[in-house]
Amino acid sequence: MKRAAAWAVLFLGIAYFVLPLIGMVEFSLSMKRGVYSFEAYRVVFADPRFRETFTYSVVMALLTIAFGIVLVVPTAFWVRLKMPGLRPYVEFVTLLPLVIPAIVTVFGYIRLYNTSSWLPMTGSIFGTNLLLMFGYATLSLPYMYRAVDTGLRAIDVPTLTEAAQSLGAGWVTILARVILPNVLVAVLSGAFVTFAIVMGEFTMAALLNRPAFGPYLQLMGANRAYEPFALATIAFLITWACMGLMQLVTRFSKHQGAR
Numbered sequence: 001m002k003r004a005a006a007w008a009v010l011f012l013g014i015a016y017f018v019l020p021l022i023g024m025v026e027f028s029l030s031m032k033r034g035v036y037s038f039e040a041y042r043v044v045f046a047d048p049r050f051r052e053t054f055t056y057s058v059v060m061a062l063l064t065i066a067f068g069i070v071l072v073v074p075t076a077f078w079v080r081l082k083m084p085g086l087r088p089y090v091e092f093v094t095l096l097p098l099v100i101p102a103i104v105t106v107f108g109y110i111r112l113y114n115t116s117s118w119l120p121m122t123g124s125i126f127g128t129n130l131l132l133m134f135g136y137a138t139l140s141l142p143y144m145y146r147a148v149d150t151g152l153r154a155i156d157v158p159t160l161t162e163a164a165q166s167l168g169a170g171w172v173t174i175l176a177r178v179i180l181p182n183v184l185v186a187v188l189s190g191a192f193v194t195f196a197i198v199m200g201e202f203t204m205a206a207l208l209n210r211p212a213f214g215p216y217l218q219l220m221g222a223n224r225a226y227e228p229f230a231l232a233t234i235a236f237l238i239t240w241a242c243m244g245l246m247q248l249v250t251r252f253s254k255h256q257g258a259r
Helices: 002-028 039-046 048-081 084-099 102-113 125-153 157-166 171-182 184-200 203-207 213-223 227-258
Strands: none
Touching: 002 227, 039 048, 039 227, 048 084, 048 125, 048 157, 048 171, 048 184, 048 213, 084 125, 102 125, 102 203, 125 184, 125 203, 157 171, 171 184, 184 213, 184 227, 203 213, 213 227
């Protein structure tokens, strides 16, 4: 009886998540009356704004990932090696983006870095893009830091560092050629989550007036019928592709470790 109840709850949970997705995909294929087609997807892919916003978000995601790696890996490494007592405080700081809404963060950015402030970053396209990248890095910080920190827990950081130093390696060499390769799987996991966050983020990109994929998705949803569901399906596939890549990387790493 308990087993049947458990299966029933499982099927109900699956139905709760899967049925809306099926409905979304089915509606996105119904642009032509009486027949399923990819017309909505054709219209979306033919839209120059889709290509512009999608490309912009992909580039911003890659820049955010690179910045996150440069910021998080040395920080997590140094905290674990030299300042373990500060670890709870660093973890608390990295959790703040989960409790501070993105709209509060971006309004703080606009207030501090507008054209009349001491550092007018919003006065140029480059400065605004840089500010948006920092915002994306802030949103992804809890996930990137915990992924890297988990990877560092799995290796003997002091021993590896001492061995590298005994061979004459400097700190940059230790980070780039010793620590980073050993936590690469963890870094990739954080990178995939960061990519998914950037591709779907709306608030910061909209308030900073940047041509990102999230605001384009909202704009299409307000003015079209079928195309928004096609875009939502594309965004869903991107998210699940990132999750699938995380699983593949993790399994490949375990397989290589077992060998």
